[in-house]
Amino acid sequence: xxxxxxxxxxxxxxxxxxxxxxxxxxxxxxxxxxxxxxxxxxxxxxxxxxxxxxxxxxxxxxxxxxxxxxxxxxxxxxxxxxxxxxxxxxxxxxxxxxxxxxxxxxxxxxx
Amino acid sequence: xxxxxxxxxxxxxxxxxxxxxxxxxxxxxxxxxxxxxxxxxxxxxxxxxxxxxxxxxxxxxxxxxxxxxxxxxxxxxxxxxxxxxxxxxxxxxxxxxxxxxxxxxxxxxxxxxx
Numbered sequence: 001x002x003x004x005x006x007x008x009x010x011x012x013x014x015x016x017x018x019x020x021x022x023x024x025x026x027x028x029x030x031x032x033x034x035x036x037x038x039x040x041x042x043x044x045x046x047x048x049x050x051x052x053x054x055x056x057x058x059x060x061x062x063x064x065x066x067x068x069x070x071x072x073x074x075x076x077x078x079x080x081x082x083x084x085x086x087x088x089x090x091x092x093x094x095x096x097x098x099x100x101x102x103x104x105x106x107x108x109x110x111x
Numbered sequence: 112x113x114x115x116x117x118x119x120x121x122x123x124x125x126x127x128x129x130x131x132x133x134x135x136x137x138x139x140x141x142x143x144x145x146x147x148x149x150x151x152x153x154x155x156x157x158x159x160x161x162x163x164x165x166x167x168x169x170x171x172x173x174x175x176x177x178x179x180x181x182x183x184x185x186x187x188x189x190x191x192x193x194x195x196x197x198x199x200x201x202x203x204x205x206x207x208x209x210x211x212x213x214x215x216x217x218x219x220x221x222x223x224x225x
Binding site for chain 1: 214
């Protein structure tokens with residue numbers, strides 16, 4: 001079954017803590033994405049990864065970094081989380097001209 | 112740069128009635144267009160897509176959309192909605208390079224009442 005899996009589903013962190021969001025896919029897709037979704041702003045692209053160790057900033061990369069050491073795994077890291085990073089984070093993957101497959105999201109609350 | 116406008120933030124419709132959700136895009140070149148649906152607490156699921164050819168595309172669950180190039184529109188339609196169609200619907204356009212992801216509209220929340 002082709003899927004994108006995100007862990008954890010829910011996360012509460014204190015301001016200033018480091019946050020690690022994990023994403024895995026079982027389709028051997030080359031390209032993976034991190035989006036965040038906020039009311040009134042829709043989905044905004046944070047980072048793209050074209051393959052292992054080949055990452056590119058999206059539209060709103062500030063305050064985030066990513067890591068992709070294996071094709072099937074793409075991590076989003078928040079160093080010293082801020083309250084304005086409270087959001088729902090979605091991971092997605094695609095291959096060539098294929099459809100995009102989205103995960104179920106991680107709800108992050110920074111207090 | 113690409114952009115997508117969904118002018119209706121919320122739509123309320125009675126079960127069995129028809130539904131149209133509007134989407135207008137701004138894109139230089141041949142657009143690749145998508146409609147996604149998001150059910151509560153879930154990720155985005157693809158309803159349909161348009162790459163080329165017949166401007167009316169059929170999707171899952173009875174949804175269809177029509178690409179009208181002259182109007183830069185890609186409206187979504189369903190002839191008869193069910194209560195389970197209550198969700199948020201997103202229109203999206205692929206960026207110039209297929210590997211650069213999608214640009215989304217802000218979404219339209221659809222509520223279907225019995």
